[in-house]
Amino acid sequence: MRTDFERAYVTAHGNVAVLTFNHPEVMNAASPKLVAGATEALKFISKPESGFRAVILTGEGRGFCSGANLSERSSGTPMDSGDSLQIVFHPFLRRLRNMKMPIITAVNGAAAGVGMSIALMGDIILAARSAYFLQAFTRIGLVPDGGSTWTLPRLVGTARARELSLLAEKLPAETALQWGLINRIHDDAALMDEALKLAQRLADGPTKALTLTRELYVASLENSFEDQIDLESRYQSQASATKDFAEGVTAFLQKRPAKFTGQ
Numbered sequence: 022m023r024t025d026f027e028r029a030y031v032t033a034h035g036n037v038a039v040l041t042f043n044h045p046e047v048m049n050a051a052s053p054k055l056v057a058g059a060t061e062a063l064k065f066i067s068k069p070e071s072g073f074r075a076v077i078l079t080g081e082g083r084g085f086c087s088g089a090n091l092s093e094r095s096s097g098t099p100m101d102s103g104d105s106l107q108i109v110f111h112p113f114l115r116r117l118r119n120m121k122m123p124i125i126t127a128v129n130g131a132a133a134g135v136g137m138s139i140a141l142m143g144d145i146i147l148a149a150r151s152a153y154f155l156q157a158f159t160r161i162g163l164v165p166d167g168g169s170t171w172t173l174p175r176l177v178g179t180a181r182a183r184e185l186s187l188l189a190e191k192l193p194a195e196t197a198l199q200w201g202l203i204n205r206i207h208d209d210a211a212l213m214d215e216a217l218k219l220a221q222r223l224a225d226g227p228t229k230a231l232t233l234t235r236e237l238y239v240a241s242l243e244n245s246f247e248d249q250i251d252l253e254s255r256y257q258s259q260a261s262a263t264k265d266f267a268e269g270v271t272a273f274l275q276k277r278p279a280k281f282t283g284q
């Protein structure tokens with residue numbers, strides 16, 4: 022089943038949602054229309070009645086997202102201004118970060134500029150062998166945005182983050198894997214099949230515990246050790262009150278696979 026939004030669409034694969042950027046003519050360059058459509062798609066995916074328990078984010082055609090859509094600047098929308106970031110892009114990024122389910126980004130081609138920033142929002146980042154990452158901002162006289170100056174140094178260290186942003190050189194998928202920027206590489210033709218397999222594994226898991234786990238790792242980047250172990254304790258209390266915890270313990274004792282329901 023497919024549900025269309027402006028320049029984006031969602032396909033349902035059981036309890037896995039695939040959100041696809043859909044403006045392949047410009048390699049899914051991020052315009053306000055595309056980002057607004059993708060934001061509405063995330064709202065749709067998040068509805069409890071949707072039944073989704075994991076989401077894959079990818080791009081239609083040969084690119085994941087080639088950066089901001091500069092060709093639409095003439096429409097009067099300040100594509101790269103601070104206002105545009107605050108009004109259009111930041112709500113999308115915040116919604117991604119606050120999703121109550123795991124996110125896989127399947128980078129099927131170029132992930133440039135803000136497209137790279139979006140790609141790095143995945144809990145698990147998969148890339149096609151032909152994919153590449155590019156901090157393209159300084160090529161046109163801009164500074165990095167989309168949270169990349171926060172995310173990049175935490176993934177690859179400050180030295181490599183500065184190099185990527187200042188030199189604006191393409192980073193091939195193989196090198197991105199070596200640097201720890203992404204998790205796995207797959208042949209281009211196999212990328213989505215592998216992403217769906219992994220997403221299904223997550224969707225079949227204890228959704229509440231997985232969501233709390235992704236929240237813990239986000240918080241850990243700013244918390245002290247004492248703050249973090251206190252937060253772990255609070256979240257463990259929440260997780261241990263779920264039906265999935267009871268099922269997990271029962272299944273362990275009965276030596277059978279657990280059948281998690283996400284509750």
